[in-house]
Amino acid sequence: MCGLPTDRLAVVPNAQQPSGATARSRIRSTSRVVVNHIVKHTGVGIVCAVAYFDPGNWGVDLQAGSQFGYKLLFIVLLAGLFAAFLQVLASRLGCVTGLARSDLASHCRLLLYNRPKRPRLYRWLLLYPLYALSEIAIISTDLAELLGSAIALCLLFPRLPLWAGVLLTASDVLLLLALGNPLGGRPVRLFELLIAALVLTVLVCMAIIISKVGVHWGQAFYGFVPSNSIFKSGALYTSIGIIGATVMPHSLFLGSALATQDRITSSTELTKPVFSVSSATSSQSGFTSASLATFRRSRLQSGFQHFKVAFLTAFRIVPVEEFANNPTTHAEHENRPLAIVRAHIYHGMVDIVVSLLGFAVAINAMILILASAVFFYGSGKGSGGPASLFDAYDLLRDIVGKPAATLFALALLASGQSSSIIATMAGQIVxxxxxRWRISPILRRLITRCLGLIPSMIVAVSVGRSGVDTLLVASQVALSIVLPFIVFPLIWLTSSSSIMIAKSSPIQLSEHPQNTQEQLQDHSDESRGVDVEDASGETVNFANNRFVAAVGYAIFVLVAAANVYAIVSLAMGQEL
Structure with a gap:
């Protein structure tokens, strides 16, 4: 017993000290990464997640829950995983290649516009039809958002006609115009905070409603387990509708564009007023009232002049010659420096996955659970036919009470408004x-909104509420048809080693703040699996490996097959 040497006892605590200090250092380093991500890198994921719980999703989820209970929750989760996978690919494409208009639409142009052989054939047979399909998807999406928001307004104000709700809901584009250009090189935090507030509104309202209805949570969680229930009568068709309504083409364009923004470099240019009344009066104590009045008049005239210039600039069509140096092929395009890519790409992936699974999948699951608890297992059982948005509101009002029904309408309104703003921005990107249609963002958003407003107003005036469901179904079918044509070039581009290459630059670290080096150190472990051409790390290939590419093409085949099934079923007279 006493043979234990005292020096060995003293060595034990000394040996533990370095490990404890290392643990604390790792905790501090991890905390810095988390805080840095929350402060600087959140925003893109929440903005993209909005597209995955728009009013079209509400209609499909209500139908699935009212007809099949909790059994199709697995399809909601599967569709969310598909969406997260494809959205991460779009984010990686924009992040790696993100120097001046490197979104998915721009890369499709670089790929197809100036081919070495028969360029006109590629343009007219591939590029322009792909653009037309993308515009159809944007218009269909905006149409569904307008109708969803109009329905929410009619639920909140029963005396309001449906056409008036459509007209009021279309005015949200004015709010977007006031926010400037969220698609610029720097993120607009006010815009991202607005979208985040709308998303949280939807989430909180749905959580409160779910707490007030009788949910069989054991059966609900069992619904996330795959089963053969989806192959029963009607369930497979509804499952296809869930996938088609969840994975949205316009969000892929938007996510790739927002990923090109630099979220690290702090602006060194300070905007200071050239002249102010306070500085004039402090420097010149003999400033008379007459000279002050003259100064105010000159300031007023200058203000009007600045307003006139700003107004004309906002609606200015940029001449083509100002963009003559834009690349026409991928060989002429230069990607981002390696350090900037590493400082953004992993944060972007985490932001996308957490936002889509934490918000989009959760909200879609809540809508389906609500429909199941009320229409399939609850008092609304046997009401006949799939539940609509109006049915859900009426039944919630009768069973749970007016406050819960009002929360349902508010959540639908927030979902429609946020999704509508996102669809309008996606139209500008496309x-x-x-x-390279270089009109002003304001004019482009107005045009996009009018294209979605016209069919919505026609349906609202001519057929009213009875035609809303038909138009919503038509918009979701259009989105499902377009989706494979957008997914294939996305997978092909992100799997190309010649496109997804990032090279280091000798001056890149001097152009960015100190935390760039810290972020590079934080991400050094994460980038070990990337193909590095030489030991110095001068060239890194961020293209998809074979497994990721195989998963992407499998999703493409599955979505394409689902669309073929949906088209054939519609041709045979089946209903959604």
Missing amino acids: SEGFL
């Missing part, structure tokens, strides 16, 4: 990327 036109500028495919055609």
Whole structure:
């Protein structure tokens, strides 16, 4: 017993000290990464997640829950995983290649516009039809968002006609116009905070409603387990509708564009007023009232002049010659420096996955659970036919009470408004990327909104509420048909080693703040699996490996097969 040497006892705590210090250092390093991500890199994921619980999703989820109970929750989860996978690919494409208009639409143009052999054939048979399909998807999406928001307004204000709700809901584009250009090189935090507030509104409202209805949580969680229930009568068709309504083409364009933004470099340019009344009066104590009045008049005239210039600039069509140096092929395009890619790419992937699974999948699951608890297992059982948005509101009002029904309408309104703003921005990306149609963002958003407003107003005035469901179904079918044509080039581009290459630059570290080096050190472990051409790390290939590419093409085949099934079923007279 006493043979234990005292020096060995003293060595034990000394040996533990370095490990404890290392643990604390790792905790601090991890905390810095988490805080840095929350402060600087959140935003893109929440903005993209909005597209995955738009009013079209509400209609399909209500139908699935009212007809099949909790059994199709697995399809909601599977569709969310598909969406997260494809959205991560879009984010990687924009992040790696993100120097001036490197979104998915722009890369489709670089790929197809100036081919070495028969360029006109590629343009008219591939590029322009792909642009037309993308525009159809944007218009169909915006149409569904307008109708969903109009329905929410009619639920909140029963005396409001449906056409008036459509007209009021279309005015949200004015709010987007006031926010400037969220698609610029720097993120607009006010815009991202607005979208985040709308998303949280939807989430909180749905959580409160779920807490007030009788949910069989054991059966609900069992619904996330795959089963053969989806192959029963009607369930497979509804499952296809869930996938088609969840994976949205316009969100892929938007995510790739927002991933090109630099979220690290702090602006060194300070905006200071050239002249102010306070500085004039402090420097010149003899400033008379007459000279002050003259100064105010000159300031007023200058303000009007600045307003006139800003107004004309906002609606200015940029001449083509100002963009003559834009690349026309991928060989002429230069990707981002390696350090900037590493500082953004992993944060972007985490942001996308957490936002889509934490918000989009959760909200879609809540809608389906609500429909199951009320229409399949609850008092609304046997009401006949799939539940609509109006049915859900009426039944919630009768069973749970007016407050819960009002929360349902508010959640639908927040979902429709946020999704509508996102669809309008996606329209700007598509036109500028495919055609280099360089009109002002304000004019482009107004055009996009009018294209979705016209059919919505026609349906609202001519057929009213009875035609809303038909138009919503038609918009979701259009989105399902377009989706494979967008997914294939996305997978092909992100699997190309010549496109997804990032090279280091000797001056890149001096152009960015100190935390760039810290982020590179934080991400050094994460980038070990990337193909590095030489030991110095000068060239890194961020293209998809074979497994990721195989998963992407498998999703493409599955979505394409689902669309073929849906089209054939519609041709045979089946209903959604």
